[in-house]
Each structure stands twice: as structure tokens, then as C-alpha cells.
Amino acid sequence: MTSVVLALIAGAVVGLSLGGLGGGGTVLTAPALIYLLGFSPQQATTAALVVVAATSATALFAHARAGAVRWRLGAVFAAAGVVPAVVVGRFTEHVPAAVTTGAFAVVAALAGVLLLRRSRSRDRSRAGDAVRPGRAAGVGAGLGALTGFLGVGGGFLAVPALVGVLAVPMSAAVGTSLLVITVNAVAAFGARLGAITAVDWALVGPFAAAALLGAWDGRRLAAKVDATALRRVFAAALVVVSVAMAADTVLNGR
Numbered sequence: 001m002t003s004v005v006l007a008l009i010a011g012a013v014v015g016l017s018l019g020g021l022g023g024g025g026t027v028l029t030a031p032a033l034i035y036l037l038g039f040s041p042q043q044a045t046t047a048a049l050v051v052v053a054a055t056s057a058t059a060l061f062a063h064a065r066a067g068a069v070r071w072r073l074g075a076v077f078a079a080a081g082v083v084p085a086v087v088v089g090r091f092t093e094h095v096p097a098a099v100t101t102g103a104f105a106v107v108a109a110l111a112g113v114l115l116l117r118r119s120r121s122r123d124r125s126r127a128g129d130a131v132r133p134g135r136a137a138g139v140g141a142g143l144g145a146l147t148g149f150l151g152v153g154g155g156f157l158a159v160p161a162l163v164g165v166l167a168v169p170m171s172a173a174v175g176t177s178l179l180v181i182t183v184n185a186v187a188a189f190g191a192r193l194g195a196i197t198a199v200d201w202a203l204v205g206p207f208a209a210a211a212l213l214g215a216w217d218g219r220r221l222a223a224k225v226d227a228t229a230l231r232r233v234f235a236a237a238l239v240v241v242s243v244a245m246a247a248d249t250v251l252n253g254r
Contacts, residue, residue, distance in 0.1 A: 004206050006036045011207035013237075014051065015214020018178070019059040027111045029207075030104060030150070031241045035248075037203050041100040045092065045150055046192045047204045053185035054208050056178045059215040063175030070168060073136060074176040077158070078183035080137035081144020085184050088148030089191030095149075098249050104150055105245035112238035114160050135165055140180065147184040148191060 010032035017028065029051050033044035063069055092100070139161045146157070158177035162168040168176060 003037055003203055006032075007203045007207040008210040010036055011051070011210030012214040012217075014207075015055050015059075015211035015216075016218040018052075018055050018181075018211070019062065019215035019218020027104075027108050027238055028241060029211075031108070031245060033204075033207070034101075035244070037200075037207075039200070041097045041104075042092065042095075043199050045100065046189070046196065047199045047201075047207075049147075049185045049189040049192065050204060051208045051211050053182055053189060055211040055215045056181040056185060058212050059218065060175065060178040060182055062216060063178060066175070068172050068175035069179060070172050070176045071179070073162075073166065073168065074179035076133055076136040077140040077143075077162075077176070078180045080140030081142075081147065081180065081184045082187045084141050084144035085148040085188040086191040088145045089188040090148075092149055092192070100150070101245055102249045105242045105249060107146070107150060108238045108242035108245065111157075112235040112242065114157065117160070139165060143180065144184050144187070147181075148188040 010028070014029050014032070029048040030039075030041070030044040033039040033047055034041060039047065060069065139158075143158055143161075158180050159170075159173045162173040162176055163170055
């Protein structure tokens with residue numbers, strides 16, 4: 001199987017996850033680039049930000065058309081993460097590859113656990129449009145730092161935070177998380193512009209294109225397929241990824 005075909009398949013999976021779940025797929029992007037396409041951890045996290053930003057923006061548009069985005073709350077959440085994403089992103093090129101890979105393994109495992117917890121939880125319907133600036137800014141800053149360091153959008157953390165901490169209904173949390181992911185990814189990528197020449201964009205292009213198409217399909221799929229089943233599938237995939245990356249870090253030191 002050629003690298004381009006692998007990029008198309010992996011990109012489609014990422015897009016489906018983002019469009020349907022508002023998270024999860026971003027944690028799969030960098031591992032796919034590393035293990036399927038041969039990118040280094042630094043190259044993968046930089047390229048992942050491009051894929052994440054473009055795919056999230058596409059999925060956000062689809063959710064916005066359905067009226068499923070809390071714009072004011074999302075704006076506060078996202079704005080708080082911009083500076084941490086930029087600051088942390090500037091230091092990632094000095095981080096050893098083994099540290100990046102190990103951190104990814106931990107984050108992927110956490111994402112899987114959170115997705116499984118969401119699959120057992122019920123949607124909440126209490127919170128209106130009132131913005132909780134302190135809470136939203138605090139969680140948003142943490143997600144921004146995570147985005148800058150690992151090249152992930154943080155949707156798998158943003159959605160549980162929006163539902164559990166800020167009491168946003170699940171139906172609106174997915175769309176709102178996509179706004180946060182898009183802003184954080186763009187900010188973090190801006191801090192890594194000096195590293196873009198080292199990335200193989202001939203492979204990132206097909207990956208991103210498949211992810212964009214997958215995001216639209218993910219939105220439609222989420223409306224037809226049981227959300228709990230979808231989350232369980234992606235959670236299982238994330239756990240497998242985390243175990244593989246942890247083993248690679250221990251055995252190969254990368």
C-alpha cells in the first residue's frame with residue numbers, strides 16, 4: 001500500500017472522528033503521520049496542526065449551520081488558549097522525540113478514557129448561553145498549552161469540560177469544541193512556521209483533503225448512527241494507539 005493511500009485512509013478516519021464527535025481524531029493524526037507515513041514526532045505535530053485546523057473549521061461550519069455552536073462561550077474558551085498555544089509551540093523543537101512520543105501516549109490514553117466516560121453519560125440540558133469567564137478561561141488556557149506542545153486540538157478534553165464544568169448540552173458542546181480547536185490549532189501553527197520546510201507536504205495534502213471530506217461525512221454519520229457506539233470505537237482505537245506509542249518509547253527511545 002502506497003504512502004498516499006495510507007494518508008487518504010488515515011485522513012478519512014480523523015475527519016470522521018472530528019465531524020462526528022468533536023474530538024478524538026486529532027489525537028490520531030500525529031501517530032498516523034509518525035507510524036504510517038514515517039514523519040518524525042516534531043514534523044508530525046507541526047503537520048497535524050494544519051490538518052486539525054482545516055478539518056475543524058470545516059466541521060465547525062457544518063455544526064454552525066445546524067445552530068449547534070455556543071459562540072460567546074466558545075470565544076472566551078478559545079481566546080484564553082491562544083497565548084499558551086503560541087508560547088508552548090515555540091519551545092517544542094527543543095523537546096526530545098522520546099518525550100513527545102511518551103506524552104502523546106499518555107494523552108491518547110486519556111482521550112480514550114474520556115470518550116468511554118462520555119459514552120456512559122447522559123446529555124445535560126441545564127445551562128443557557130451565559131458565559132462563565134473564569135472557568136472557561138482556565139480550561140481554555142490549559143487546552144491551548146496542550147495544543148502548542150502536542151499538535152492536538154484538545155477536543156477530547158474540551159467536550160467533557162464544556163459538558164461537565166460549564167454545563168453545556170452535548171449537542172452544543174461538540175460544535176463549540178470545534179471553534180476552540182480551530183483557534184488553538186491556528187495559533188500553535190503560527191508559532192511553528194520555522195519548521196514547515198521540514199514537513200513532506202506531498203503527503204500532508206492528501207491526508208488533509210481526506211480529513212476534510214471525512215468531517216462532512218462525520219457530521220451526517222453522527223445524525224444516523226448511535227453516538228455511544230461511535231465513541232466506543234474511537235476510544236478503543238485511541239487506547240491501542242497509546243499502548244503502541246508507549247511501547248515504542250520504551251523499546252526504541254523515540
